[in-house]
Amino acid sequence: MDFEDILAIMAIFVFLPWIILHYVTKWKTAATITTDDEALLEELYNLAKRLDDRMDTVERLVASDNPDFRPARLVHDSEKDNQQLRELEQLIAEKKGASQ
Known part of the structure; x- marks a missing residue:
């Protein structure tokens, strides 16, 4: 060889x-992804959800003061969007349950 x-x-x-x-x-x-990444994603999700609720409130207040006001978003408090949020919340809850 x-x-x-x-x-x-x-x-x-x-x-x-x-x-x-x-x-x-x-x-x-x-x-x-790391657990830190997961925590950051969950924190960002919660922040986005709170901001969406605040935007709904602001649009409702402005619409009550000004009848000609049209929201910038396409649909106010859309069921389609809310369904996607519920699915995401369910996935997060399942992930937390599986990790514990």
């Missing part, structure tokens, strides 16, 4: 699996 044969065998049985496993490990660690 000469050096080229040994190098070919090492490439097939050592280096190739090592490279594959290295990148599989990198891929698995990069695909997840």
Whole structure:
């Protein structure tokens, strides 16, 4: 056996699996978000929900003072939007229940 044969065998049985496993490990660690990221996303969601409620209140107050006022948003307190928010809240609750 000469050096080229040994190098070919090492490439097939050592280096190739090592490279594959290295990148599989990198891929698995990069695909997840941390608990800090989850907490930040939940905080941002709660902030957006509060701002949406405030916007509804402001639009309602302005509309009561000015009958010609038309809200900038397409639909006030849309059931479609509210359904999506309820689904998101349910996912967050399930995620919290699964992590505990």
